[in-house]
Amino acid sequence: MGKPFTVNINRYDPYKTYRFLVYFGTSTSPVAAVSKVSSLKRSSDVIDYKEGGNAIILKGLGRTKYEPITLERGVTEDMDFANWANAAQVLDHGSPKTSLANLRQTLRIDLLNEEGQPVWRFFVYRAWVSEYQALPDLDAGANAIAIEHIKLENEGWEQDTTLAEPLEL
Numbered sequence: 001m002g003k004p005f006t007v008n009i010n011r012y013d014p015y016k017t018y019r020f021l022v023y024f025g026t027s028t029s030p031v032a033a034v035s036k037v038s039s040l041k042r043s044s045d046v047i048d049y050k051e052g053g054n055a056i057i058l059k060g061l062g063r064t065k066y067e068p069i070t071l072e073r074g075v076t077e078d079m080d081f082a083n084w085a086n087a088a089q090v091l092d093h094g095s096p097k098t099s100l101a102n103l104r105q106t107l108r109i110d111l112l113n114e115e116g117q118p119v120w121r122f123f124v125y126r127a128w129v130s131e132y133q134a135l136p137d138l139d140a141g142a143n144a145i146a147i148e149h150i151k152l153e154n155e156g157w158e159q160d161t162t163l164a165e166p167l168e169l
Contacts, residue, residue: 019112036072085132121160
């Protein structure tokens with residue numbers, strides 16, 4: 001006969017991927033209606049090298065690359081996506097709305113627990129919009145929501161470890 005079943009009371013359920021908020025720059029208000037954020041991913045090049053007298057090929061750490069991040073949301077009257085995407089475009093020479101000073105921003109992504117409290121926080125640095133889709137294909141026969149998206153290039157991200165406090169049982 002096997003061991004009796006026991007419950008691990010110290011186990012935490014994983015966080016849900018649908019509870020998150022996104023902030024642009026120094027804003028204290030989240031960006032409206034963001035429905036999807038692609039994964040945060042980085043990879044490092046591997047440098048193979050040899051040492052005299054050693055038959056094994058050694059591996060060294062090379063340059064690190066950060067993958068672009070895509071944000072999606074339903075089309076609303078909020079202009080956050082369009083304003084940031086337009087920062088790199090010269091749509092109207094002399095327009096005060098278009099400025100390269102607004103091109104790169106820090107992005108903050110908060111993952112929330114079931115109670116809506118931030119439990120994981122990531123900062124994405126020097127992000128800028130490399131692709132912007134203002135409207136999807138429009139189809140009168142479709143039953144869908146209009147989605148806009150931006151693709152953000154970035155120069156790195158990190159987790160805010162000060163947010164991760166040990167939970168009391």
